[in-house]
Amino acid sequence: MSFGGPQPGGEQQGQQGYGYGYPQQPQQPYGYGYPPQQQPPYGQPPSGPQPDPFPGAQAAHTPDWSALAAASEARGRRKRRLMIVGAAVAAVAVGAVVATAVVATNKNNDQAKNGGGATPTGSAAPTDTVEPAPTFSSVAPLPPPDPMDFISDAKKDKAPLSPEGLFPGQKLTMNDRVYKKGATSSTTNCAAVTQGGLGPVLKNNGCTRVIRATYVKDGVAVTVGVAVFPTDEQATKAKQQASGGIAPLVGAGVGDFCHKTVCLRRTNSIGRYVYLTQTGFTNGKKATTADKPVFQTADDLGTFAFNQLYARGRAQASAAAGAPGE
Numbered sequence: 001m002s003f004g005g006p007q008p009g010g011e012q013q014g015q016q017g018y019g020y021g022y023p024q025q026p027q028q029p030y031g032y033g034y035p036p037q038q039q040p041p042y043g044q045p046p047s048g049p050q051p052d053p054f055p056g057a058q059a060a061h062t063p064d065w066s067a068l069a070a071a072s073e074a075r076g077r078r079k080r081r082l083m084i085v086g087a088a089v090a091a092v093a094v095g096a097v098v099a100t101a102v103v104a105t106n107k108n109n110d111q112a113k114n115g116g117g118a119t120p121t122g123s124a125a126p127t128d129t130v131e132p133a134p135t136f137s138s139v140a141p142l143p144p145p146d147p148m149d150f151i152s153d154a155k156k157d158k159a160p161l162s163p164e165g166l167f168p169g170q171k172l173t174m175n176d177r178v179y180k181k182g183a184t185s186s187t188t189n190c191a192a193v194t195q196g197g198l199g200p201v202l203k204n205n206g207c208t209r210v211i212r213a214t215y216v217k218d219g220v221a222v223t224v225g226v227a228v229f230p231t232d233e234q235a236t237k238a239k240q241q242a243s244g245g246i247a248p249l250v251g252a253g254v255g256d257f258c259h260k261t262v263c264l265r266r267t268n269s270i271g272r273y274v275y276l277t278q279t280g281f282t283n284g285k286k287a288t289t290a291d292k293p294v295f296q297t298a299d300d301l302g303t304f305a306f307n308q309l310y311a312r313g314r315a316q317a318s319a320a321a322g323a324p325g326e
Helices: 065-113 198-204 232-241 292-322
Strands: 171-174 177-187 209-217 220-228 264-270 273-281
Touching: 171 292, 177 292, 198 232, 209 292, 220 292, 232 264, 232 273, 264 292, 273 292
Parallel strands: none
Antiparallel strands: 171 177, 177 209, 209 220, 220 273, 264 273
């Protein structure tokens, strides 16, 4: 691309070194386009009117006022047309909104006159509807009754008490061990059904009743006795002071046992009840620590007595929890 500088091969006959497109002139000493006789001395400006080195340039930059005026008028007409169209569109939109409002108002008035109508399927429920809030009592609920409360005090322990209630049926099954029930008894003379020093202990602590039952299995017999006291404190003292044991109860197919021989005696309590066992061989054999059937029988009947007494308290607690006003 050329910027008007010397071109390769431009040193030809009649071509100028720095041509700007003017008519070719004979080579002058200082080629500025002046006639030779008017060339000023070096370093001084020329005098008098000078020829225009760029003829036609002034005419090329003169504005065309007629064209500009026509363009301005065209723009004005276009702007007025846009304003008229925008006003018409706005008028149509306002009319549509007013018509919609009138239709909605008439519809609401018709519904009010006719008692309203069913909510169409899928429509939203009124936002001002107030649902009833759940209410909660500020009073904490009472805890369920404790079974021990009922079997620890005679004032609450009102359920019937009998040998058949504590020792029901004709036999007792503990796991796979079956015991046949023998004789049963109930007496208010607590000391009369004891051995050794147990009688005075029961009497001094307020014993009111003793219920007994005998069971037998494979030549081993056990009498379990339940001594009843007014409170659990009295029963606990009787257990701690106990000596001797409950007297064996014979009869109903069970012969004499634990007389003039060694038997296993145990004493425990729950609530206002002390339960005792005396276990030995029906043939009069002396029981030793190696006789596992004796210990197993004593364990089974002691566990059964405990379970029966606790079940008595649980039944009364359940009845109290379901009673009105409790």
